[in-house]
Structure formats: C-alpha cells, structure tokens
Amino acid sequence: MFSWLLKPRTTYNSNLSEFVRNAKSREKKRVYARVIDKAIEAQNEVIERQKATS
Numbered sequence: 001m002f003s004w005l006l007k008p009r010t011t012y013n014s015n016l017s018e019f020v021r022n023a024k025s026r027e028k029k030r031v032y033a034r035v036i037d038k039a040i041e042a043q044n045e046v047i048e049r050q051k052a053t054s
Contacts, residue, residue: 019031
C-alpha cells in the first residue's frame with residue numbers, strides 16, 4: 001500500500017546543478033555576470049516599451 005514511500009527516488013542532475021557543483025569560482029562569476037547583464041538588458045527593454053506606450 002505504501003511501498004512507494006519506501007523506494008528510494010531516482011534523482012536527475014540538470015546541467016545547471018552540475019555547473020553549480022563542479023564549476024570553478026572564476027567560471028561561475030563569469031557566467032553569473034553575463035546572466036545579470038542579460039537580465040538588466042531585458043528589464044531596460046521592458047521599461048523602454050512601457051515608456052513608448054505611455
């Protein structure tokens with residue numbers, strides 16, 4: 001009845017989790033900086049579109 005509770009679950013390691021665990025600090029900083037730059041760029045585009053419609 002509750003056998004599914006006793007079975008160990010198989011886990012899936014995503015590319016992101018592998019990167020976070022295994023990448024060197026320098027590489028993480030480089031990737032994080034790039035992601036932040038892209039996010040800022042996307043936010044600025046949203047702000048500009050809003051200004052254009054107002």
